[in-house]
Amino acid sequence: MKILLTGSSGWLGRTLAPVLVNRGDTVIGLDIAPGAYTQAIGSVADRALIDRLFEEHLFDAVLHAGALHKPDIARYPTQAFVDVNITGTLALLEAAVRTGASRFVFTSTTSLMISTDIREAKGDAAVWLDEGRDSFRPRNIYGVTKLAAEQLCRLFHDDHGLPVLVLRTGRFFPEEDDTHRALSGENMKANELLHRRLTVEDAAAAHVAALDRAPAIGFGTYILSAPTPFARADVAELKRDAPAVIARLYPDAADLYARMGWSLPASIDRVYDAGLAERELGFRCATDFGSVLAALRSGGASPVAHDADYVSPKEQTKATN
Template sequence: MRVLLTGSSGWLGRYLAPRLRADGHEVTGLDVAPGADTDIIGSVADRAFVDRVFRECGIEAVVHGGALHKPDIVRFPRQAFIDVNTGGTLNLLEAAVAARASRFVFTSTTSLMISSAIREARGDRAAWIDEDMAPLEPRNIYGVTKLAAEQICRLIHAEYGLPVIILRTARFFPEDDDTHRDLAGENMKANELLHRRLTVEDAADAHIVALDRATDIGSGTFIVSAPTPFARDDAADLKRDAPSVILRYFPEAADLYARNGWSLPASIDRVYDSGRAERVLGFRCRTGFAEMLDALRSGNRLPVAHDASYVSPKD
């Protein structure tokens, strides 16, 4: 298929574009910044530009990974988030309908499911987060605009029948967390594989599966995160004493962490449940906490990319 990939210069795009091509697709990379996999420079917020890309490139399917993200809140006004994340998604969807495209995959975020109460860990147990959690109360303009874009995806599917798959991806960014700096970056990323992270390679693979399955499924929203080892019954203990729960599942973890000078999380405030993606979409991340421990045990390269100096191409 002739696939339009937005965000092709970004962290996900640089992994996803080669995967799409390896599957035999003809990829047109679109981004606001140049990159090795970007063919066209421009913004999805420009409707005339989007229409021209569809017309000139004969686009048959869309993988929409381009967006302003949470760290961009300090660099861009709220209106830019509305224009790009919400308006840009509408532009692409309507252009896809007009071009009779066969499918649309939208990269969303688990961030839109995190309210201020969850973010501040106010409860006495870890929040168990799946696609049925409601109400959704995003705490910033990033989450608000991504949730609005999801709703537009569902509306376009309902009105025109365009197959649309929404992937609420957990964390896979390579840089340090911009709000939590109490642990070294690799240590934090390892801990997050227990409950709120996936590798960028798994994120790319999830999009490949979604593109393939879109016409069979029609419309669906899926959390994409490394499979958690925990059960809902662990939620209270995870909040109160996470190491005791982790060591029940992974008895070697304490020794392996100690050898590396790392720390297990004292408390876990949320768990992303990616079970629906496995059951319905047929996708399961290859890398989780067990694979991280395997790497620590063997001394092999860690499976999660970390680059404290990473800067988005658009910046």
């Protein structure tokens, strides 16, 4: 397939592009920052650029991973989020329909499912989040614009028959969390594999699975996260005493963590259930919390990438201009 990959210089894009190339796809990367897999420099909000790329290449598929993200709220005005995340998505959808693309995969976020109440961990039980939840109050412009873009994706499927799959990814960024610093980055990322994180390699593999399954499914929305070991029946205890639940499932976890000077989560306020992606896409993350414990037992490298000094390519480019 000939594929347009937006966000090709970013953390996900530069992991995903070589996977596609190695399996024989032709990838044209679009990003505002240069990169090894980026052939076109520019914004998805530049409609003239988008139209020109589609006319020149007649893409079979679009993988739309480019966006402004939550940390960008501190760096960019609200209008920029509307321009990139909504107007840019619209430009891509219109061009895909006009030129006869056979499929469209949109990288969304689980963040749009998190209201202020969930974010502030109100309530006496963890919130179990799956695709059955369809009423959202995103707490910031990032979530609002990604939700609007999802609705555009659904509209274009309904109105034009374009096969579109929406992937709501959990956390896979390598940098430090910009709001929580109580734990080391490595410790926090390991904990999050229990309920809200996946590796960037698994995120890339999920996009490939979605690309292949989109025509058969038509339209679908999927949460992507490492498979949680928890069950719905655990939600009250997870909020009250998460280590007790973890101890039943992983009896040596506390000792392994103690050797590292790490801490298990005292309370878990939300759990992402990625079961639908496994059932419909045939995709299951290869790395989970058990993978972390296996690495700790063997003394091997952590399966989760952590880079406290990570700066995105677009910010590096911005700093040098």
